[in-house]
Every structure is written in C-alpha cells, then in structure tokens.
Amino acid sequence: MxxxxxxxxxxxxxxxxxxxxxxxxxxxxxxxxxxxxxxxxxxxxxxxxxxxxxxxxxxxxxxxxxxxxxxxxxxxxxxxxxxxxxxxxxxxxxxxxxxxxxxxxxxxxxxxxxxxxxxxxxxxxxxxxxxxxxxxxxSEKVKKSRGRPISVTLLDRGYDSTASERAPWLLLGAKTLSYAVNMAALRWAVAHGHDDVIFTTSDGYVLEGPVSSILLGHRTSDGQVQLMTPSAEAGILPGTTQATIFRAAEQAGWKTSAGPVTIADLHAAQFLWLTGSVKLVSPIGRIDDHEVAVDAELTSALLEFLTQSG
Amino acid sequence: MxxxxxxxxxxxxxxxxxxxxxxxxxxxxxxxxxxxxxxxxxxxxxxxxxxxxxxxxxxxxxxxxxxxxxxxxxxxxxxxxxxxxxxxxxxxxxxxxxxxxxxxxxxxxxxxxxxxxxxxxxxxxxxxxxxxxxxxxxSEKVKKSRGRPISVTLLDRGYDSTASERAPWLLLGAKTLSYAVNMAALRWAVAHGHDDVIFTTSDGYVLEGPVSSILLGHRTSDGQVQLMTPSAEAGILPGTTQATIFRAAEQAGWKTSAGPVTIADLHAAQFLWLTGSVKLVSPIGRIDDHEVAVDAELTSALLEFLTQSG
The missing domain is CATH 3.30.470.10 (Aminotransferase class 4, branched-chain amino acid transferase, N-terminal domain)
Known part of the structure; x- marks a missing residue:
C-alpha cells in the first residue's frame, strides 16, 4: 500500500x-x-x-x-x-x-x-x-533548493522601460503561454554557469526573472529592514509571492516600497532574492562576476512570512 | 461520392x-x-x-x-x-x-x-x-484575398534595431510557437480598422508583418523596376516568398536589394506589398492615415513569379 x-x-x-x-x-x-x-x-x-x-x-x-x-x-x-x-x-x-x-x-x-x-x-x-x-x-530537488543561494546573470529583455506603456499589443503585463524567450534565457544562464536570470530593459532598468520576481533588501544600522521591488509599470508581472511577503513584512514593522530599480541600484543592494510561488525564496549570492552578501536570517524570515500566510 | x-x-x-x-x-x-x-x-x-x-x-x-x-x-x-x-x-x-x-x-x-x-x-x-x-x-476567402489591396497599421515591436545582435536569447531569427504578441498585434489592427500590421523597431526601422514579409517597389521613369526588403540582420525572419520573388525578379531584369529600411523610407516608397507562403502577395493601399498607390500590373507580375517558380 x-x-x-x-x-x-x-x-x-x-x-x-x-x-x-x-x-x-x-x-x-x-x-x-x-x-x-x-x-x-x-x-x-x-x-x-x-x-x-x-x-x-x-x-x-x-x-x-x-x-x-x-x-x-x-x-x-x-x-x-x-x-x-x-x-x-x-x-x-x-x-x-x-x-x-x-x-x-x-x-x-x-x-x-x-x-x-x-x-x-x-x-x-x-x-x-x-x-x-x-x-x-x-520534487525533492525543488524543495531542497528553497533558501539556497543562487547565481544569476543579467540579460537584456530587448525592450526599453516605456515599451509596456506605449505598446499594449506586446502583452507585457499578461502571463501568456508564449514563454520561448523565457526558456531560452534560462538555457543561456545555465550554459554560462548560472542558475537563473534577471531581465533588464535596454535603458538599464531591472525587470524580473523569467519565472520569478526580484526583491532588494537593506538592513539599517538600527536593525530596521527595508524591502524594495521593481514597480509593475515597468511591464512586469505583479508577483503574488512578493506581494504576500510585503504584506507580512509590513505587519512585522518592515518598510516596503515599489519603484523603478536601475542596474546600479541592483549592484548597490545589500541583499537580493528571487521569489516564486513554488520555489518560494532564493537568495542571490552572485550576479555575473559580482558576489552578493547572503543573510540566512533574513531569508528564513521571508520563508516564514509565506508559511504564516498559509 | x-x-x-x-x-x-x-x-x-x-x-x-x-x-x-x-x-x-x-x-x-x-x-x-x-x-x-x-x-x-x-x-x-x-x-x-x-x-x-x-x-x-x-x-x-x-x-x-x-x-x-x-x-x-x-x-x-x-x-x-x-x-x-x-x-x-x-x-x-x-x-x-x-x-x-x-x-x-x-x-x-x-x-x-x-x-x-x-x-x-x-x-x-x-x-x-x-x-x-x-x-x-x-479557404476560398484566403484565395480571393490574394492580390487585393489591404490597409496596414505600423506597430512598435518594442525592440530597437540592435536587439537581435546583442541579445540572442530573444530568439529573434527563429520562427517559434510563441506567437501571442503577433496575434495580439493582428487583433489590435482589426480593432482599429486595418487588415494587417507592419512591425517597426523602437528606433524607427521597418521589420516585418506578424505573419509576412514586406516588399518596397519603385518603377523608374525608364520602366525599370526595383524591389527592396528589410535585411535579416534587423532580427526578422528571412522570407521564403520574398526570396522566391527576388530570384525570379532578378531573372526578369529587375533590380533587388536588402538593407535597413526606415519608417521614412516606407512612407516614401512608391509601392508596397506584404508577402507570405499562403496569402502570397497583398498590395498595401493604406498605411494608417496615408494612402499608398497600388499598381495592379506589378502585383500580377509578383504573383506570376511565384507561379513560375512552381
């Protein structure tokens, strides 16, 4: 049985x-x-x-x-x-x-x-x-991957940051089945020694992963935590996991915000994560050739936020 | 029976x-x-x-x-x-x-x-x-549509003209099944009173239709005909119907060329056609609010080139 x-x-x-x-x-x-x-x-x-x-x-x-x-x-x-x-x-x-x-x-x-x-x-x-x-x-593989640091590569999505607004036929806010480019970007990342991708616009803004959202984190000297994510106006999918984390984080007294995020902002961020409904939370330990700090305690807190929300 | x-x-x-x-x-x-x-x-x-x-x-x-x-x-x-x-x-x-x-x-x-x-x-x-x-x-509808003048709208494909070269993960030269944007562009055209679409780059170059190639034509004062099409380096699919027409046209003594085509070039063109394997040749009679001249004799010649080639 x-x-x-x-x-x-x-x-x-x-x-x-x-x-x-x-x-x-x-x-x-x-x-x-x-x-x-x-x-x-x-x-x-x-x-x-x-x-x-x-x-x-x-x-x-x-x-x-x-x-x-x-x-x-x-x-x-x-x-x-x-x-x-x-x-x-x-x-x-x-x-x-x-x-x-x-x-x-x-x-x-x-x-x-x-x-x-x-x-x-x-x-x-x-x-x-x-x-x-x-x-x-x-799969056990996916379960075990949660919370583990990953390496990402920045890839140009081809569009500039105003494309979504001026060209609605590009369907940038819709989650369509036309994912060939998302999959090609992930294959490119793996072929170049990375685990995942962060898409950027041709004019230097940060978008999202092919199958995930991106979070930026900062811990101030007085222990206050701030989270930030690119705003949906950039032509990205509003992340449901990111939204759940933000709601719980606000209740925990953290500060959250959404707005334009440049590639320079990304490199200046103290901590970074990719979030998704099944993979949950993956701290980013490397962006191309740059090491990124990983804070196990914060990552656990983010995972806990998702568990709390049920 | x-x-x-x-x-x-x-x-x-x-x-x-x-x-x-x-x-x-x-x-x-x-x-x-x-x-x-x-x-x-x-x-x-x-x-x-x-x-x-x-x-x-x-x-x-x-x-x-x-x-x-x-x-x-x-x-x-x-x-x-x-x-x-x-x-x-x-x-x-x-x-x-x-x-x-x-x-x-x-x-x-x-x-x-x-x-x-x-x-x-x-x-x-x-x-x-x-x-x-x-x-x-x-269908009879498709057969009857061949050679008939159509109205097209210019729609921004979101990419600039160098995207194909710098970002191979965008798969711009591949004919993939991820056609949701192509179909959305065609729906947009129909909703705005047009029959078809010509995609342009964000920096003003002409690409192709969602399911066709574009030809520019010019008849000089001495009766010589010249055909032009955007070059494949722009990140478009090399048209097989366009290529067949060009080969036959060259044998007929016409001049042909491929190269960058700007939106200004498009508006300055004497004659324009969309070409495809099943719809064959459609003369463009209007681009958005601009009337375009249609030459029935030249359209017949293009259709004849395709028949000759078998």
Whole structure:
C-alpha cells in the first residue's frame, strides 16, 4: 500500500473544465488531451498561473485568479468563473486523496487556451476555450533548493522601460503561454554557469526573472529592514509571492516600497532574492562576476512570512 | 461520392512523426494528440513553418526545411531529418488522394515541439520531441484575398534595431510557437480598422508583418523596376516568398536589394506589398492615415513569379 502510494505520488492529476463539466472532470495527463489545432500549441496563445498547494491548501488562490483574470482581459481570452477553477482544483486534490494519499506539496498549474480557431468549445463564452488544471507533486530537488543561494546573470529583455506603456499589443503585463524567450534565457544562464536570470530593459532598468520576481533588501544600522521591488509599470508581472511577503513584512514593522530599480541600484543592494510561488525564496549570492552578501536570517524570515500566510 | 469528397475536403489531415514512424503516420486532427505537458502547449516552446501545396506540389519545400533547421539551431530543439518531413507530408497528400480527391491548394504546417519536459519521446535525439504536419485545404476567402489591396497599421515591436545582435536569447531569427504578441498585434489592427500590421523597431526601422514579409517597389521613369526588403540582420525572419520573388525578379531584369529600411523610407516608397507562403502577395493601399498607390500590373507580375517558380 505504501508502495502504491509512492508510485502514484509520481503521477500528476489533470482536471479539464468545459461547459458540461464546469466543476471539472479528471483526466490522465499521460494521455493526449489537446488537438494539434488548439491555439495553445499552435501559437502559445493562452494564459496560465502556477500555484502551490500545501497539505491540500492552495496558497493565495484569489491573488492568482485575479492575475489570471487580468491576463485574460489583456489577451481577450474568455475564462470560466473563479468558482469553476476552485472546484476543478478541489476535484484534483480529492483525486489524490482517493488514490491513497495527498502529497504534502503540489504544484497546481491552471491554464486557459483560446481554444481551437473558429471552433468555440461552447456557445457560452466563459467556456469557449480550452481549460485545465494540472496538479504535480513538488520534487525533492525543488524543495531542497528553497533558501539556497543562487547565481544569476543579467540579460537584456530587448525592450526599453516605456515599451509596456506605449505598446499594449506586446502583452507585457499578461502571463501568456508564449514563454520561448523565457526558456531560452534560462538555457543561456545555465550554459554560462548560472542558475537563473534577471531581465533588464535596454535603458538599464531591472525587470524580473523569467519565472520569478526580484526583491532588494537593506538592513539599517538600527536593525530596521527595508524591502524594495521593481514597480509593475515597468511591464512586469505583479508577483503574488512578493506581494504576500510585503504584506507580512509590513505587519512585522518592515518598510516596503515599489519603484523603478536601475542596474546600479541592483549592484548597490545589500541583499537580493528571487521569489516564486513554488520555489518560494532564493537568495542571490552572485550576479555575473559580482558576489552578493547572503543573510540566512533574513531569508528564513521571508520563508516564514509565506508559511504564516498559509 | 461527390458529396463525400466535398465533406472530406473540409477536413484537415494530420501526420505525426516519431522514432517508430520516421516517414509519418496519419492521425485525425479532430482527436486529441498532445499531452497537456507537451512544451508546445505549456510554453509555446517549439518551431514551425507554413507552406503551400498546389496540386500536390509543395512550393519551396527546401527553403522552408532550411529555415526550420535554422530555428531548431537557435532554439536548441532537435528535429527529424528533412527526408522524414518530406515523407510525412507526402503521406498526408496521399491520404487526401485516397479519400477521393486532393484539394487544389493545401496549407501545410510542419511543427516541432521540444516535447514533454524530462521525458524524451525517443533515445534518438532526432525524434526526442513531438513532430507533426497538418494539411488543411486553403479557404476560398484566403484565395480571393490574394492580390487585393489591404490597409496596414505600423506597430512598435518594442525592440530597437540592435536587439537581435546583442541579445540572442530573444530568439529573434527563429520562427517559434510563441506567437501571442503577433496575434495580439493582428487583433489590435482589426480593432482599429486595418487588415494587417507592419512591425517597426523602437528606433524607427521597418521589420516585418506578424505573419509576412514586406516588399518596397519603385518603377523608374525608364520602366525599370526595383524591389527592396528589410535585411535579416534587423532580427526578422528571412522570407521564403520574398526570396522566391527576388530570384525570379532578378531573372526578369529587375533590380533587388536588402538593407535597413526606415519608417521614412516606407512612407516614401512608391509601392508596397506584404508577402507570405499562403496569402502570397497583398498590395498595401493604406498605411494608417496615408494612402499608398497600388499598381495592379506589378502585383500580377509578383504573383506570376511565384507561379513560375512552381
């Protein structure tokens, strides 16, 4: 029985949402689900969110659903109501329980594709595309990587800092499936001896990681801690993990701010972290050839903020 | 029987390539083929080409396979040998013949996805991803649109003209599946009363359309015709249709050139066209609020060049 659980834990659970199953229906992610004409696969034309479920509780579900809705508005992709997504994810969690055990941590990815060109899946616009949730046990490797210092390289995202404002068709505030450049940047980093990437604008501002947000930290001589993050106006995704940390930090009496961050600001920062929903918090120990100080106590505090928030 | 043919003609034919079927195997594109973990659908992480088959003959197949190979090298995606793609497409054409009739024109899209993360489809790298060809009858609407004047809007692509050179991780010379921005730009154009888009750099250079190349034309007082197109160094896809037109034009004694094209050059051009493998040639009759002259004779000549080349 224990063996069966171990084996099943390696498997992911899929849940499809459609007009006939607004609360979701289970599928096996090892079996084909998508037509090759689905616009997710044809043109990366869809949106997504990745969340963390701990002991069956999805962290900051509302914040992710709100960001998905924002991406949907920017890309003009119709999506099911929040209740559908919540029910589908709950069904997926229940499937793990039925199979004999809920993994302590699951990565929960919800995806909305525009669907098949010219063939809406339903007359109801809220179900006209292709929608699914995928629940995957978090690997030991990812769990162990949390809180560990990483090396990052700064890579030019090609855009200047005003591109987002002047060219809305660039979809800079939406989390779309068109992630080929994000993945290419990560491959570039690994090929050059780094773990991750911080994107910068062509005019020298700091943006975000390909799959994470960036935090700058400072501890003043009187022990006061200040956190800062680049503002969303730069054309980055507002980080849900960063937002959770900031709220808890403010309650703990820390100072927080968002604003333009230059590359010079980055190099002048006392401490730096990348944050993400599943990897949580990674202190940055090196930016290209520059060493960065790491404060284990502060990193633990940030991780604790996320645990507190549930 | 005629009815059966008409009905089937509406259907597309899919051909999958894998290690067990290096020459392809037919599938029904109305049935699911892709897992939701396929990186094409997860992250738009794949590459593609779209070609035109006329009476069962694929135009400029070699040029498309070479460009696919170039995209594969830039994105580090392994692809089957050219012979596999040719055999798979031939199998798809044969399937139409078996069904009772080959449509006079088919759009042939070949796609290579990086596959499922951490689960190569085969030990043989050339078949480690997910590969398919999709053959779809060209609609009457597309056929009728050829040669008809269109209205375009100039949209900023966000990058400056040196981004391609200094930031190879932006994949600017690769034809990836991450086309969400291209589609958003086309939606923007339609919402603002235009048919198509010409992308420009943030520093005022002309790039390409979201799904086409751009040609500038000039007829001198002595009847000599000159064609020009933006050079590939700007970070655009080298157009296979543009290249075919240029070769035939040179044989006809026309002058051709490629080089940097500014927005001012565009507005000063006597004639303009968008070119693509399936839409072929569309004369531009308007750029935003500016009327552009249209020369039906020259457009016919360009279309004729493509027919000659077979």
């Amino acid at each position: 224990a063996e069966r659980f171990d084996e099943d834990a390696l498997h992911a659970v899929g849940v499809r949402i459609d007009a006939e199953h607004p609360e979701g229906i289970i599928f096996d992610p090892h079996q084909p689900q998508l037509r090759v004409t689905d616009l997710s696969a044809v043109r990366g034309d869809g949106i997504f969110e990745t969340m963390l479920a701990v002991q069956g509780h999805v962290r900051k579900f509302s914040a992710h659903l709100e960001r998905l809705q924002r991406s949907a508005a920017i890309t003009d992709i119709a999506i099911p109501p929040h209740a559908s997504w919540r029910a589908a994810v709950e069904l997926g969690l229940e499937e793990f329980r039925t199979r004999g055990g809920l993994p302590d941590e699951l990565a929960v990815r919800i995806t909305a594709s525009r669907g098949v060109d010219g063939e809406p899946a339903s007359d109801d616009p809220a179900y006209s595309g292709t929608y699914w949730a995928l629940l995957t046990p978090v | 005629a009815e059966r043919f008409d009905e089937d003609a509406l259907h597309a034919v899919g051909v999958r390539i894998d290690a067990e079927h290096p020459e392809g195997i037919i599938f029904d594109p109305h049935q699911p083929q892709l897992r939701v973990t396929d990186l094409s659908a997860v992250r738009g992480d794949g590459i593609f080409e779209t070609m035109l088959a006329v009476q069962g003959h694929v135009r400029k197949f070699s040029a498309h396979l070479e460009r696919l190979q170039r995209s594969a090298a830039i994105t580090d995606i392994a692809i089957p040998p050219h012979a596999s793609w040719r055999a798979a497409v031939e199998l798809g054409l044969e399937e139409f013949r078996t069904r009772g009739g080959l449509p006079d024109e088919l759009a042939v899209r070949i796609t290579a996805s990086r596959g499922v993360d951490g689960e190569p489809a085969s030990d043989d790298p050339a078949y480690s991803g997910t590969y398919w060809a999709l053959l779809t009858p060209v």
